[in-house]
Amino acid sequence: MIPFSFDLLHQDTRTQARRGRIHTSRGKIETPIFMPVGTQATVKGLLPEALKEVGAQIILANTYHLFLRPGHQTVQDLGGLHRFMNWDRPILTDSGGFQVFSLGQLRKISEEGVLFQSHLDGSTHLLTPELATGVQEALGADIIMAFDECIAYPSPRDYVQRSTDLSARWARRCKEARREGDGSALFGIVQGGMFPDLRRKSCEDLLEIGFDGYALGGLSVGEEASVMYDVMEATLPHLPHDHPRYVMGVGTPENLIEGISRGVDMFDCVMPTRNARNGVLFTSFGRISIKQARYARDEQPVDPACGCYVCRNYSRAYLRHLYQSGEILASVLNTHHNIHYYLDLMASARSAIEANSFVEFKRDFYHQRATH
Numbered sequence: 425m426i427p428f429s430f431d432l433l434h435q436d437t438r439t440q441a442r443r444g445r446i447h448t449s450r451g452k453i454e455t456p457i458f459m460p461v462g463t464q465a466t467v468k469g470l471l472p473e474a475l476k477e478v479g480a481q482i483i484l485a486n487t488y489h490l491f492l493r494p495g496h497q498t499v500q501d502l503g504g505l506h507r508f509m510n511w512d513r514p515i516l517t518d519s520g521g522f523q524v525f526s527l528g529q530l531r532k533i534s535e536e537g538v539l540f541q542s543h544l545d546g547s548t549h550l551l552t553p554e555l556a557t558g559v560q561e562a563l564g565a566d567i568i569m570a571f572d573e574c575i576a577y578p579s580p581r582d583y584v585q586r587s588t589d590l591s592a593r594w595a596r597r598c599k600e601a602r603r604e605g606d607g608s609a610l611f612g613i614v615q616g617g618m619f620p621d622l623r624r625k626s627c628e629d630l631l632e633i634g635f636d637g638y639a640l641g642g643l644s645v646g647e648e649a650s651v652m653y654d655v656m657e658a659t660l661p662h663l664p665h666d667h668p669r670y671v672m673g674v675g676t677p678e679n680l681i682e683g684i685s686r687g688v689d690m691f692d693c694v695m696p697t698r699n700a701r702n703g704v705l706f707t708s709f710g711r712i713s714i715k716q717a718r719y720a721r722d723e724q725p726v727d728p729a730c731g732c733y734v735c736r737n738y739s740r741a742y743l744r745h746l747y748q749s750g751e752i753l754a755s756v757l758n759t760h761h762n763i764h765y766y767l768d769l770m771a772s773a774r775s776a777i778e779a780n781s782f783v784e785f786k787r788d789f790y791h792q793r794a795t796h
């Protein structure tokens with residue numbers, strides 16, 4: 425059983441960008457990395473083989489959803505999440521706090537945990553740090569997340585302070601609830617809203633407890649990008665360089681480039697998969713909405729600069745036809761391209777950091793978008 429570890433391979437000389445490698449018992453993860461979201465044990469529309477073809481090294485699944493359906497005991501009894509979904513590479517599970525607030529109904533927070541009703545059948549559940557940790561261990565995730573409250577934006581400073589302190593107490597309970605030596609890693613989640621001093625305090629509280637990695641929570645909750653970047657700059661310097669930094673729920677391609685330049689190693693977001701299903705495709709020159717009439721007879725690929733299976737075999741006209749016709753293949757092909765785009769962008773960023781040319785990489789990234 426290879427224990428979890430992180431190697432900082434190279435620090436860019438002109439930005440905070442870093443090139444790293446995470447070692448897990450199910451394989452290595454090259455960072456910076458984007459994690460496709462597979463909420464209900466599937467990255468919607470993609471076979472595991474397709475995920476591997478586009479270079480996915482790790483995917484995310486959601487504790488809240490799998491706890492409610494099919495149930496973590498069922499998944500465990502059937503061999504765990506990797507066996508269940510035929511994915512033998514690393515999996516990270518979010519701990520459920522965020523989904524309880526974004527999906528659960530009639531929530532009640534207490535020191536114990538969060539009482540909520542299932543959005544599926546109205547059944548009542550109490551999700552505690554101990555249960556959230558046990559569920560993630562039962563699923564067999566390689567990286568599990570502390571149970572926290574994702575604070576809504578904007579929130580009064582007093583509420584942010586009290587919630588952040590509660591999440592820190594919950595984080596300690598998660599660590600204490602851990603099963604010994606199951607090879608998985610536990611990440612703490614920094615809160616603190618948009619208040620630099622509360623973010624710093626949250627870092628200090630989590631560092632005192634000690635985690636395998638540190639996530640920035642409470643972002644991508646409706647704030648302006650500039651606010652997100654300010655919070656990153658106020659938080660990242662207080663996290664150890666020799667541990668992975670993960671910003672949850674982020675973001676657009678631009679957000680990823682800006683996050684990397686500030687020292688972020690890991691990202692996840694529903695953006696590429698959700699937009700694909702709505703016909704919005706990411707390209708090196710910006711986004712295109714495939715439903716637009718201008719693509720009806722356009723035989724070019726989505727992005728002539730993209731080397732993915734979709735761009736090598738299908739025209740914009742065909743993708744538009746599939747989308748307009750409500751065909752299942754529309755979601756499959758659009759998702760394949762979008763995930764390839766995100767992962768290819770990360771691969772290019774890793775190469776640029778290795779070559780000490782991330783500044784030029786970032787400049788070219790924006791230039792290509794400006795000139796279309």
Ligand SMILES: O=c1[nH]cnc2cc3nc(NCc4cccs4)[nH]c3cc12
Pocket residue numbers: 518519521522572573574575613640641642643644645672673674693694
């Ligand atoms: O503080 C957090 N704690 C644990 N999980 C999260 C997940 C998160 N995902 C987003 N935004 C991504 C979005 C998903 C759907 C709409 S926005 N922000 C997030 C914050 C947290």
Ligand SMILES: [Zn+2]
Pocket residue numbers: 726727730731732733734735736761764
């Ligand atoms: Zn493509």
